[in-house]
Amino acid sequence: MQLTSCPGIKKSFIGSGVRYDLLLHKSKDEKSNEAAKQYTHELITRHVSGRLKVAPEHTSDRVLGLMRKPSFQQFYAFKKIFDRINHEENMRQQIIPYFISSHPGCQEEDMAELAVLTKDLDFHLEQVQDFTPTPMTVSTEAWYTGYDPYTLEPIFSAKTPKEKLAQRQFFFWYKPEARRDIERELHRIGRSDLIAKLYDNVPKRHPRAVYDPKAIGSTPDIPNKKRKGREEKPTNNRRKICKSKMANNQRVTIQTFLVTIDADKKIKKCKKEL
Secondary structure, eight states: TTTTTTTTTOOOOOOOOOOOOHOOOSSSSSHHHHHHHHHHHHHHSSSSEEEEEEEEEOOHOOOOOHHHOTTTTEEEEHHHHHHHHHHHHHOOOEEEEEEEEEEETTOOHHHHHHHHHHHHOOOOOOOOEOOOOTTHHHHHHHHHHHHHHTOOOBBOOOHHHHHHHHHGGGTTSSSSHHHHHHHHHHTTTTTTTTHHHTTOOOOOOOEEEOOOOTTOOOOOOOOOOOSSSOOOOHHHHHHHHHHHHHHHHHHHHHHHHHHHHHHHHHHHHHHOOO
């Protein structure tokens, strides 16, 4: 509020992530709870440039517990508030969640369930990364030692490139090229029941089709062919377009060649003068 009241400043936006768990915290003081509601409404309506970044980091409450993060149920609660305010204010803003794979304690099954849950929320994830060990953190201690520092129980960590890829691929379930490997991995870990949840109502893709990365539509790369398999003869109009493009390309090539020769002459002249 103080920033936007400054002369010359019309809007101010949040560029980094938001701790939505703090906004949802219920205090014994009703005034504090009301202030949090007003702050959330102010944030969503006036300080989001179109996309609001948040970091639930995972969907598994077990993995989130190892991260010392709140339950994923809080993300559901915040998204419900975010969607409601956008509907009331007639705004079309997006919420962008950030997730991590290969965190200590995370298994392939956890990532498969993450893919199903985020699909149900209509997300095609972009803000993702593998766990990166950082000095002086509890997660890194668990990753290095192989034990939970609080319970001293053994804890699995994906460390090899193969183990990391087996988890990371579930972020991109919506990419056609990832489907075969994901189905194979789900069969291997005994969770083939999740295949239908991921790929129900998702049409089989043509092997030579070029698909939008958001899986919105496709453009099969099968030129000059009709349904009956006969080659489509180019029309006179197409011949003219092709000839025009070839002529333009030749002109550009010749111009580039002449510019290169001219530049070489100038360089040689400068060397002689020196």
